Amino acid sequence: xxxxxxxxxxxxxxxxxxxxxxxxxxxxxxxxxxxxxxxxxxxxxxxxxxxxxxxxxxxxxxxxxxxxxxxxxxxxxxxxxxxxxxxxxxxxxxxxxxxxxxxxxxxxxxxxxxxxxxxxxxxxxxxxxxxxxxxxxxxxxxxxxxxxxxxxxxxxxxxxxxxxxxxxxxxxxxxxxxxxxxxxxxxxxxxxxxxxxxxxxxxxxxxxxxxxxxxxxxxxxxxxxxxxxxxxxxxxxxxxxxxxxxxxxxxxxxxxxxxxxxxxxxxxxxxxxxxxxxxxxxxxxxxxxxxxxxxxxxxxxxxxxxxxxxxxxxxxxxxxxxxxxxxxxxxxxxxxxxxxxxxxxxxxxxxxxxxxxxxxxxxxxxxxxxxxxxxxxxxxxxxxxxxxxxxxxxxxxxxxxxxxxxxxxxxxxxxxxxxxxxxxxxxxxxxxxxxxxxxxxxxxxxxxxxxxxxxxxxxxxxxxxxxxxxxxxxxxxxx
Ligand SMILES: Cc1cc2nc3c(=O)[nH]c(=O)nc-3n(C[C@H](O)[C@H](O)[C@H](O)COP(=O)(O)OP(=O)(O)OC[C@H]3O[C@@H](n4cnc5c(N)ncnc54)[C@H](O)[C@@H]3O)c2cc1C
Numbered sequence: 001x002x003x004x005x006x007x008x009x010x011x012x013x014x015x016x017x018x019x020x021x022x023x024x025x026x027x028x029x030x031x032x033x034x035x036x037x038x039x040x041x042x043x044x045x046x047x048x049x050x051x052x053x054x055x056x057x058x059x060x061x062x063x064x065x066x067x068x069x070x071x072x073x074x075x076x077x078x079x080x081x082x083x084x085x086x087x088x089x090x091x092x093x094x095x096x097x098x099x100x101x102x103x104x105x106x107x108x109x110x111x112x113x114x115x116x117x118x119x120x121x122x123x124x125x126x127x128x129x130x131x132x133x134x135x136x137x138x139x140x141x142x143x144x145x146x147x148x149x150x151x152x153x154x155x156x157x158x159x160x161x162x163x164x165x166x167x168x169x170x171x172x173x174x175x176x177x178x179x180x181x182x183x184x185x186x187x188x189x190x191x192x193x194x195x196x197x198x199x200x201x202x203x204x205x206x207x208x209x210x211x212x213x214x215x216x217x218x219x220x221x222x223x224x225x226x227x228x229x230x231x232x233x234x235x236x237x238x239x240x241x242x243x244x245x246x247x248x249x250x251x252x253x254x255x256x257x258x259x260x261x262x263x264x265x266x267x268x269x270x271x272x273x274x275x276x277x278x279x280x281x282x283x284x285x286x287x288x289x290x291x292x293x294x295x296x297x298x299x300x301x302x303x304x305x306x307x308x309x310x311x312x313x314x315x316x317x318x319x320x321x322x323x324x325x326x327x328x329x330x331x332x333x334x335x336x337x338x339x340x341x342x343x344x345x346x347x348x349x350x351x352x353x354x355x356x357x358x359x360x361x362x363x364x365x366x367x368x369x370x371x372x373x374x375x376x377x378x379x380x381x382x383x384x385x386x387x388x389x390x391x392x393x394x395x396x397x398x399x400x401x402x403x404x405x406x407x408x409x410x411x412x413x414x415x416x417x418x419x420x421x422x423x424x425x426x427x428x429x430x431x432x433x434x435x436x437x438x439x440x441x442x443x444x445x446x447x448x449x450x451x452x453x454x455x456x457x458x459x460x461x462x463x464x465x466x467x468x469x470x471x472x473x474x475x476x477x478x479x
Pocket of ligand 1: 054091101154160165166167169226227
């Protein structure tokens with residue numbers, strides 16, 4: 001392990017850039033339009049404004065938005081951009097919560113919505129080949145008739161794209177058992193800043209030919225290249241799934257039940273923790289009949305063959321009772337189960353209704369530290385006089401503290417920033433990390449020294465320089 005030399009957190013350098021940047025010079029604009037035609041090139045102010053934001057809090061206008069249809073189009077665009085040192089930022093559905101697709105240095109946004117074809121479904125060889133603009137849920141829909149599925153299931157799966165999922169190495173509730181996006185990317189085609197079209201990996205589940213560059217691109221936030229095709233591993237649907245909704249009188253018991261279940265050798269598909277604030281917010285919106293007095297709750301799912309699930313269920317219920325669970329209720333049928341999951345996936349939207357702004361982070365700690373991290377998050381928010389809801393993919397220690405607030409209220413906002421400085425520092429102190437799935441983007445770059453030493457950060461910078469020497473691709477992000 002490298003020695004982490006702690007450095008003080010720098011002032012937040014990220015500012016909105018609301019002004020409209022200068023248009024792309026006419027001669028360059030003409031060359032770009034020649035590649036994609038006029039209808040796939042936007043540069044009116046009101047059009048550009050639609051691509052200036054994501055689900056984070058910073059906005060910056062691009063100078064042009066282009067909708068290519070092929071890797072060759074993108075290659076030509078990048079050659080021109082490189083020649084003229086124009087920044088290029090990829091964009092899927094813009095659901096990032098960390099500012100990753102914000103063109104903070106303006107330039108061109110390449111939007112992948114026209115590259116949304118499923119190229120091949122091959123369950124015999126267990127893969128699916130897709131273009132980057134395909135929505136995650138469309139992949140699931142294409143696989144379902146074959147009895148297969150693609151495990152990564154971000155809460156945004158009905159809108160976010162495979163390109164965005166790869167660039168953020170997205171996770172989701174069932175990644176506890178099945179792993180994250182990187183574990184399912186067998187190969188890809190990508191375009192580098194130079195315009196070179198490269199391919200990594202293959203259709204083979206086992207492939208150790210050279211560096212695993214597709215993994216390097218996972219989580220790279222579009223800073224190394226633009227993904228134009230992905231070969232994804234798919235898996236057979238389990239025979240059965242069973243879902244429990246469990247409530248507790250206090251959060252300590254809730255969190256301890258999680259680490260006890262994991263520690264006993266059972267690996268559920270998902271273990272989603274919600275505190276009282278979150279539970280009540282969801283109940284206000286969905287009226288599911290959840291226990292409003294419960295201080296903590298768990299949504300637990302297991303899947304597999306029927307007999308194994310039966311045995312695991314007995315062990316899980318024993319552990320829940322040992323940790324003073326108050327109500328343990330199993331979903332009666334698929335519709336009931338789906339209702340609970342829809343409510344859980346809507347938590348972010350439910351919080352977004354509470355205040356003009358919402359900050360949802362995803363610090364991650366070792367599972368054994370989940371109870372302590374929750375205590376610290378609550379105390380930090382209380383000290384700053386802020387409301388906080390804690391929602392967590394608790395089985396893998398991935399926590400989403402969510403603070404509804406008003407960015408235009410300077411005093412409140414200063415307290416929000418202070419609270420998150422302390423939350424990130426607390427996670428680092430407990431052996432945790434900055435992000436389990438949302439990525440670094442603009443939101444967390446300044447916290448990197450809390451969890452990486454300078455030599456490690458420098459290595460990332462050198463990799464970026466080797467692949468994109470002019471810093472054309474998504475500049476201003478974590479490298
Ligand atoms: C309600 C809600 C729930 C969410 N739940 C989860 C969750 O459970 N788990 C999770 O991990 N995340 C979650 N997120 C965050 C977000 O949805 C994911 O990060 C998602 O992967 C982003 O995909 P996107 O298509 O919206 O990409 P965008 O937000 O458009 O872009 C994200 C990054 O990908 C880059 N990019 C996009 N396409 C390409 C490409 N083809 N090649 C190279 N780079 C590219 C962009 O430049 C940017 O850096 C949630 C967001 C919301 C709003």
